[in-house]
Amino acid sequence: MSSTFHPFLPETAAWRHLGARDGFEVTWFRPAAGGHVIDGCTTAVEDGRSWAVDYTIEVAPDWTTRSARVHGRSAAGSWRTVLSADGAGRWRIDGEPAPHLDGCLDVDLESSAMTNTLPVHRLALRPGSRAATPAAYVRAAGPAVERLEQEYARVADRDGLPGFDYAAPVFDFSCRLGYDAAGLVLDYPGIATRAA
Template sequence: MREVRWASEEGDGIEHLTFDARPDGFFVESAVVGQRYGKAYGLYYTVRCDSQWRVLHTFLKVAGGGELELHGDGAGHWRDGHGLTLTALEGCVDIDIAATPFTNTLPIRRLQLAPGERQPIAVAYIGTPDLQVTRVDQAYTCIDRDREYRYDGIFRNFSANLRVDDDGLVIDYPTLFRRLQSVR
């Protein structure tokens, strides 16, 4: 199990994440303290993926606020915590939680892009702190395999080159997040 921390480049936010690679997939548990659109929040979330980095389950809880639970089948079909089918997310394999650079790891690892290869994808975008889920278009391009990727938030006309470590976890996300030194 690994532990990493990121600091927000936009304010006083910080995230503490545990990353556990298991024989049947990957499990992440994290706590984020941040600020978005002038509103401070605390967020706890978990993400469980299969061995091919497809999201099977995520749970999010805002301190003093709402909760969100999503179940994916790894093939782009989603249900909420009550078992209701979420047709608006049809075809989305990945999630993107606005408060964290971690969810960039999901398509980076799942897509296995070759250098120079670009892949547009639809993702289930989870806003924070409101936990509203929408389908958005993004793209990833491999610049240096297992080291650097270009993220294009097509839905908001934003791009950034992301440096990643051997596990695909973001080291540097210019203007948004930076990894902190490991706690010893």
């Protein structure tokens, strides 16, 4: 399935995190083996605690996540985790099988607005379509990797730009995400807004 977005990503993008936390995220994109390598960093203060998360995510040409290397720091210390995926829904965490993630095709970092780019590119939904998109969810405060059930529903374009209704029932959270023509989040209500 081909993406509904412009085929070219910018070299870099940035988000200001507002609402749930105060902070900033910067990401760099580069092509690799027909897919992309995405390097990024988020620093934030949330509930009075500061943290920083660095990440490198590799996605295949079909936008399935193939690996994610995540390093976090906070007053509690540093942590690292490495996720690898076969593109068919089977994962390893730090080299060990992770059957609780079976069926997930995307990684979702709690610290990142960028990772909401991955499933919308992979799915290429048309307006009126929806899909369940469970993800390997990496918490910002530590190396825990959980299964996150979520759903994206494509809504009618507004001002020529795509939008999606997003829901993560475990957090009792839903919102409408606005995207640019490259499929990068412009507005994530209560979480982040695009800065560059």
